[in-house]
Amino acid sequence: MEGMHVSAGRLAIGFAILAAVLYGISSPVAKILLNTTSPELMAALLYLGAGIGMFAVNLVTRARNREQKEAPLAKKDLPFVIGMILLDIAAPILLMLGLSLTTAANASLLNNFEIVVTVLVALLIFREAIGRRLWIAIVLIVAGSVLLTVEDMSSFSFSAGSILVILACVCWGVENNCTRMLSLKNPMQIVVVKGFGAGFGALLIAALASGMQTDLVSVAAALVLGFFAYGLSIYLYVRAQRDLGAARTSAFYAVAPFIGAGISFAVFRTPLTPLFALAAGIMVLGAYFAATGGHTHFHIHERMIHEHRHRHDDGHHSHVHDPPVFEEHSHEHTHERLEHDHPHGEDMHHVHVHEEK
Structure with missing residues (x-):
């Protein structure tokens, strides 16, 4: 059994990192598309691309294999579904507004703040166990985020774009925990609900804000980007949460900002400032502490x-x-009721209190 848990954990880590790689491309590519598309409409198209793409994948999958192996969403899941959709409407709009006011590299690295919010909500509300290494990671990532929000150290002024990106991370951090409560259900169904719910919600906001101006090429590009960077990424993220829990999955997702930042430097030739380099170094260290963990102890399943x-x-x-x-x-x-001892994460089968962290 121990070997099986290790194998499942490694597969979940692979899912989380691949999800991060796919999401990492979103900020630099979206930055380019924002030249022709409003932030509100861009947010809508990204989620609609996720919903449409995963709906098509789901149809193909069901046609090939008619046996239902995944549990569908149920009525009791509705509060978490509603919370997930509302937060997914707000978060990408805030991110796109922030991207329009700051560099793609800066926005990419600031996405690490999502880890902090996810971990704190998981600890304070959903009672996930948070170890010492995750606490160290939180402190380092917060420090790096503060440095990235500072526009001018001499006058200590804050970048409005960076603050908007952080607010997006707050929304996504809470949303990650709503999704974690649904992680045992059909991940394709979750992505389709997310995609269409958040996509049409953001589309309504774009229409009310008179932000529907774009062109067909940008629409097509945004939909494709949404399918890969949001649709497939969210699907893999939900699969990872089953075995890792919200906090650790978010920690491995910390790979994404560095991928986005690397692409941004290559595409936009953003100058590397000493402040950015310092913040990046701190966040690399924070991501390392966040991603290394897991524990073994005697525990009880009620x-x-x-x-x-x-x-x-x-x-x-x-x-x-x-x-x-x-x-x-x-x-x-x-x-x-079961009592045993094996390596485990903070998945939905291991929600128990730790006396010592």
Whole structure:
């Protein structure tokens, strides 16, 4: 069982890093598209691209394999779905407004602040365990974020664009925890709901703000960017949250800002200032501490009834089927009280209190 948990954890880390790579391209490419498209409309197109693209992928997947292995969203999930959509409407609009006022490299690195908000919300509201290394990471990332928001050290003035990007990170940090509560459900369905819900919401705001001016090439480019940088990225992110929890998944997602910053320097030839280099160095160190962790200890699983995709050789799903089922499948099932010891993260099966961090 221990080997299986390690293997699942490594696969989840791979999902999180690939999600980060896909998202990392969004800021520099969106910066270019903002020359012809308003921030509100850009935000709408990115999420609509995610929704349309993943809806098409879902249709193809279901046509090839009619057996439903994932648990669908249910009525009790509605509060988290609504919160997720509202925050996903606000966050990309704030990010696009910030991108229009600051450099793509600066905005990319500031996205690391999302880790801080995600971790704090996971700790204070959803009771995820936060270890010493994550606390060190929080302090370093906050310090780096503050440096990046300072426009002029001599006068200590703040960049409006940077502050807008940080506000976007606050929205996404809270939204990550809403998504984490849905992480056992069908990830494609989650992305489609996110995409169409947030996309049409932002589109309404764009129409009310008279920000619908663009061209067909920009629309097509934004939709494609949305499918890869938001749609596939969110899908992989949700899959990673199943095994890692919100805090650690967000930590591995810290790869994204550095990818975005690297592309920005290559494309826009942004000058590398000493302040930016210092902030980047601090954030690299913070991302390292955030991404290295995990723990093993004796813990208790209280009795639980829920529905999600699972298999019966993972040490947590010991209920019996007649006839036996060996492949992955989904149905409502009961976890009886269980006490054991194995390496684990802060996924939905390991929400327990740690006396010592």
